[in-house]
Amino acid sequence: MENIEQYIEALIFASEQSIRTEEIIYCLQSAFNHDFSEDDINVHLKNIAKKYNDKAFAIGLVKVSNGYQFLTKKDYHQVINLLQAQRAKKKLSQAALETLAIIAYKQPVTKPDIEQIRGVNCDYSIQKLLEKELIAITGKSEAVGKPTLYGTSPLFMDYFGINDINELPQLKDFTVNGASIGEQSE
Numbered sequence: 001m002e003n004i005e006q007y008i009e010a011l012i013f014a015s016e017q018s019i020r021t022e023e024i025i026y027c028l029q030s031a032f033n034h035d036f037s038e039d040d041i042n043v044h045l046k047n048i049a050k051k052y053n054d055k056a057f058a059i060g061l062v063k064v065s066n067g068y069q070f071l072t073k074k075d076y077h078q079v080i081n082l083l084q085a086q087r088a089k090k091k092l093s094q095a096a097l098e099t100l101a102i103i104a105y106k107q108p109v110t111k112p113d114i115e116q117i118r119g120v121n122c123d124y125s126i127q128k129l130l131e132k133e134l135i136a137i138t139g140k141s142e143a144v145g146k147p148t149l150y151g152t153s154p155l156f157m158d159y160f161g162i163n164d165i166n167e168l169p170q171l172k173d174f175t176v177n178g179a180s181i182g183e184q185s186e
Contacts, residue, residue, distance in 0.1 A: 004028070005044045012048075018067030021045070092132075098158075099125035100134060104168060107151035108138045114150075126150065134159060 006044045011024055025036050045068060049061040052070075072080050092100065099122050102114050114122050129135040138151040157163065 005048055005073070007031075008044050009048055012061065012068050012070055013140050015067075015069070018064040018069040020067040023067070071171065093125070093128075095120075095122070096125045096128050100129055100152075103129070103150050104152050104156070104176040107165075108141075108149035109151075110141050110143065110149055112147060 007028060008024055011027055012019055015023075021038055021041050025038065028034070028036050028041075030171055044059070052058075052060045058073055058076050059070045060073050062069055064071075097113050098118055099114055101119050103109055106113065106117075109121065111126060112115075114126070126135070130137075133153050133155045135156065136153040137148055139149045140146045141149050154164065157165075162168065
């Protein structure tokens with residue numbers, strides 16, 4: 001088959017995690033209705049790895065977790081770290097900010113507790129905050145089902161420019177001295 005290595009490269013590139021040889025074989029056999037042996041695929045993988053070992057490429061083929069993945073070569077890690085730091089500082093959605101505020105003030109806190117306060121599912125917000133490393137898993141609750149406990153991470157402090165969690169504004173800082181419903185006016 002022609003261009004089989006390009007198809008393998010495409011599979012590796014498109015995979016969010018490392019892709020195992022068995023997965024590559026399955027995809028190719030399904031797409032081309034042709035049998036591929038593990039030895040054949042391994043030969044192609046070696047050719048691809050050799051190709052990307054060339055200094056002209058900033059990425060290389062790496063075997064990770066019994067699979068293959070394209071990763072940036074070590075020479076470029078400093079620049080990549082700058083990109084990641086810049087992206088991590090991008091704005092948070094309103095839902096993510098609300099979730100983060102609950103975690104910051106109530107930590108350690110479980111997802112069901114956060115959802116009870118917000119009144120909506122917060123899976124996506126928690127996942128995004130974990131990806132941005134603004135929160136961390138701090139343990140397991142003793143409650144029924146042993147739900148995961150979340151708390152803020154050291155990056156949270158850097159992100160918001162504080163040295164200690166006690167520097168967060170307190171509720172009294174947000175109260176307004178105005179008339180409220182049912183209050184007697186003078």
